[in-house]
Amino acid sequence: MDIRKCSAEAIGTFWLSFAGCGSAVIAAAFPQVGIGLVGVSLAFGLTVVTMAYAIGHISGCHLNPAVTCGLAAGGRFPAHDIAPYVTSQVIGGVIGAAVLYAIASGAPDFDLAKGFAANGYGEHSPGRYGLLSCLLAEVVLTMMFLFVIMGATHGKAPVGFAPLAIGLCLTLVHLVGIPVTNLSVNPARSTGPALFAGGWAIAQLWLFWVAPVLGGVLGGILYRWLSEQPSAQITGMVPPAPAE
Numbered sequence: 001m002d003i004r005k006c007s008a009e010a011i012g013t014f015w016l017s018f019a020g021c022g023s024a025v026i027a028a029a030f031p032q033v034g035i036g037l038v039g040v041s042l043a044f045g046l047t048v049v050t051m052a053y054a055i056g057h058i059s060g061c062h063l064n065p066a067v068t069c070g071l072a073a074g075g076r077f078p079a080h081d082i083a084p085y086v087t088s089q090v091i092g093g094v095i096g097a098a099v100l101y102a103i104a105s106g107a108p109d110f111d112l113a114k115g116f117a118a119n120g121y122g123e124h125s126p127g128r129y130g131l132l133s134c135l136l137a138e139v140v141l142t143m144m145f146l147f148v149i150m151g152a153t154h155g156k157a158p159v160g161f162a163p164l165a166i167g168l169c170l171t172l173v174h175l176v177g178i179p180v181t182n183l184s185v186n187p188a189r190s191t192g193p194a195l196f197a198g199g200w201a202i203a204q205l206w207l208f209w210v211a212p213v214l215g216g217v218l219g220g221i222l223y224r225w226l227s228e229q230p231s232a233q234i235t236g237m238v239p240p241a242p243a244e
Contacts, residue, residue: 006084008059010092012051016063017096017192020044021117024182025104037178045171052163061163064186065089065209066216070146074220076153089188097192118193118201119184119208127179131207134181138211139218141173142185146219154227184208185215 023043027035035043052061060077062068065086071077097116104110115124121134129137145166151157152165170185177183184190190208194201 005059006088008055009062009085009088010095012055012059012061012063013089013092013188014096014099015051015092016044016047016186017093017189018100019047019096020189021097021193022100022104024117025100038175041171041174041178044174045167045169048170049163049167052166056163059085063089063092063188064212064216065188066142066186066212067146067149068216069213070142070149070216070218070220072220073217074146074150074224076150076220086188090191093186093188093190093192094195095192097196101196112197115182115201116193116197117182118197119182119190120201120204121181121207122204124200124204125180126182129180135207135211137177137180138184138208139215141177141183142212142215143219143222145169145173145185146216147223150220150223150227181208185212187212 020040020043023035024040027043028037028040048061048063051063055061060071062071062077062085068077068082068085068089072079072082101116104116118124121129121131125134148169149162149166152162173185174183177185187209190205190212194205194208
C-alpha cells in the first residue's frame with residue numbers, strides 16, 4: 001500500500017474527527033451563538049466535502065472504515081488494502097480527538113462527563129434510545145450513505161459533483177441520527193472520542209464498529225446489485241486523477 005495514500009487517509013480522518021467532533025464539543029451549545037444540531041450536522045458534511053477535493057485524487061478520500069469496507073463489498077476497492085486504510089483512519093481519528101481534547105480542556109467549564117461527542121445507546125443516547133433502535137439507525141443510515149457514495153462516484157454520474165452529494169448526504173444522516181446515537185456511521189470517528197471519554201464510551205464502542213461496517217457492506221452490495229458494474233478506475237469516494 002502506498003504510504004502517501006495511507007497518510008492522506010490519516011490526515012483526512014484527523015480533519016473529520018477534529019472539526020466534526022470539535023463543532024459538537026466546542027460550538028454546539030456555546031452561549032448565545034451555539035450552532036446546534038444543524039450546525040454540527042453541516043460541519044461533518046463540510047469536513048468530507050473539503051477533504052474530498054483536497055485528497056480525493058490521492059486516496060479516494062474514504063475517511064471511514066465503513067466506507068472502505070462498503071466500497072470493497074461493492075467492487076470498488078481491493079480487499080487486500082482494507083487493513084492499511086482502516087489503520088490509517090483510526091490513527092487519524094484518534095489524533096484528531098487528542099488535539100480537540102488539548103484545545104477543549106482549556107475552557108474553565110470543560111467536563112469529560114458531558115460525553116466529548118462520544119456515541120452511545122441507552123442512557124448514553126442523547127434521546128435515551130434503546131440498543132435495538134440505535135443498532136438499526138446506524139446500520140440503515142450507513143447503508144444509505146454508502147449507497148449515495150456508490151452512485152455519486154459511478155462512472156456515469158455527473159463529473160465533479162460527487163463531493164457535494166456525499167457531503168450533503170453525511171449532513172442529512174447526522175440530522176436524523178444525532179438524537180439517536182450522537183451519530184457515528186464511522187468507527188474511526190467513534191474511536192477517538194471514546195478513548196478520551198473512557199468508561200461507558202469504550203464499553204459501548206463495539207456497536208459503533210459493528211453497525212456502521214455492516215451497514216456499509218450492505219450499501220455496497222445493494223448498489224452493486226442494482227447498478228451495472230462500475231468502471232475499474234473508480235476506487236474511492238472520488239475517482240483518482242488520471243496518470244500524467
